[in-house]
Amino acid sequence: xxxxxxxxxxxxxxxxxxSQGLVDEQFEQLQMLQDEGGTPGFVAEVVTxxxxxxxxxxxxxATLLEQPIVSFDKVDAFVHQLKGSSASVGAxxxxxxxxxxxxxxQEKSRDGCxxxxxxxxxxxxxxxxxxQTMLQLEQQIQAYDPKQQ
Amino acid sequence: MAAAAPSPAxxxxxxxxxxxxPKAVDRKVVPVVAAAADEVSNEVHVLAVDDSSVDRAxxxxxxxxxxxxxxxxxxxxxxxxxxxxGLVPNVNMIITDYWMPGMTGYELLKRVKESSxxxxxxxxxxxxxxxxxxISRCLAEGAEDFLLKPVRPSDVSRLCSRIxx
Numbered sequence: 001x002x003x004x005x006x007x008x009x010x011x012x013x014x015x016x017x018x019s020q021g022l023v024d025e026q027f028e029q030l031q032m033l034q035d036e037g038g039t040p041g042f043v044a045e046v047v048t049x050x051x052x053x054x055x056x057x058x059x060x061x062a063t064l065l066e067q068p069i070v071s072f073d074k075v076d077a078f079v080h081q082l083k084g085s086s087a088s089v090g091a092x093x094x095x096x097x098x099x100x101x102x103x104x105x106q107e108k109s110r111d112g113c114x115x116x117x118x119x120x121x122x123x124x125x126x127x128x129x130x131x132q133t134m135l136q137l138e139q140q141i142q143a144y145d146p147k148q149q
Numbered sequence: 150m151a152a153a154a155p156s157p158a159x160x161x162x163x164x165x166x167x168x169x170x171p172k173a174v175d176r177k178v179v180p181v182v183a184a185a186a187d188e189v190s191n192e193v194h195v196l197a198v199d200d201s202s203v204d205r206a207x208x209x210x211x212x213x214x215x216x217x218x219x220x221x222x223x224x225x226x227x228x229x230x231x232x233x234x235g236l237v238p239n240v241n242m243i244i245t246d247y248w249m250p251g252m253t254g255y256e257l258l259k260r261v262k263e264s265s266x267x268x269x270x271x272x273x274x275x276x277x278x279x280x281x282x283x284i285s286r287c288l289a290e291g292a293e294d295f296l297l298k299p300v301r302p303s304d305v306s307r308l309c310s311r312i313x314x
Contacts, residue, residue: 026299030207033302037214046210049202084277085203088299 003144010137013130020093022127027090040142047131050089054124057082058117065113075113076105082120093123193314194218196237198228198245198257199275204298208244208275211305225252229260232267240270241314242293247276247283255287262291271312275300 017023034042057078064075083098097120104112195217199205205221212219220237222228225245229252231237243261245254254274261267271293276283284295293312296304 026301029301030210033210033214037210039210042206042210046203046206049206053201053203080277081201084298085201087277088201088203088207090299 003141006137006141006144010134010141013134013137017130017134022093022130023090024092025090026087030090040138044135044138046089047135050085050091051128051131053085054082054094054128058121058124061113061117065110065117070108070110070113072105072108072113076102079105079120091124091127094120094127097123192216192218193241193309194220194237194239196228196232196240196243197221198223198225198243198249198254200224200246200249204246204275204300208300208305211300211302212244214302215306215309217309225249225254225257228257232261233264242271242273242309242312244273244275244296246298247274247287248278255283255290258287258290258292273308 018028030043030046034040061075061078064071064078079098079101083095083102086092086094086098097116101113101116101120104116193216195212197205197208197212197219199208199221200223202223205223209219209221220231220240222231228243228245232240243257245257247254254276258272258274261270261272268291272291273294273296274287274292275296275298277298279297287295294308296308
């Protein structure tokens, strides 16, 4: 059965994402909602919304930090937004890096914020890659067995 | 795109000339179908307000998996517009984020409770921040409940089991 190795890959990927703390129980809740509802595509939808949102926010923050005078309140507001959506999707590591980021905003430290932004960006890209792999594997598995989600 | 109300059979209270200007149209709003006047809906209809697209998707899913009908909007201003214009008929509950740019969920709560037409609708506030003052202010203002984000299915089912539809 051609789907079996793919399922193993997906299972291993998800396990490692959980064990590395990339995703937490909230992500598991979303998976359960998808399975219970029999609506494939829910997790994909939320993950995609999150990635689009995060990318937009990271770009906005980068622009704000380039200004001669940084508006730390605005940066903080964006970080708060990102923290919120990462919490909602279960992106645990990104959420934690946002919490640290907010400290630098409170301290009004441009250097601190730039560093925190770099960390958030890396964590986000790492997670996004894994989400993309996850979605690809799911699509491939679906192609072999359309009834399965 | 001019009018936001697509139904050809508006409820008697609605003016057929209602047309929302294109600028006011929230393009992310789920299209609303006005129920025909004689149609009795046993379905619980929830209006969910949140500026975060991720959170809207999650709360909508949680509610829909409990078989509630959900209309999502991305701002409190838009929510009030829909409610006051009668474009979202028979809303049984409003669930709103606290902190949103423009009008906050708290302000939306106050407006709803001040309105003779809307005040009976239970309003639930969601927030990612656990601020006791905020929570008690909302409850004092008439909020049905206050949920901490990220919202879980269990939070919502606990909440909905208490509300008398």
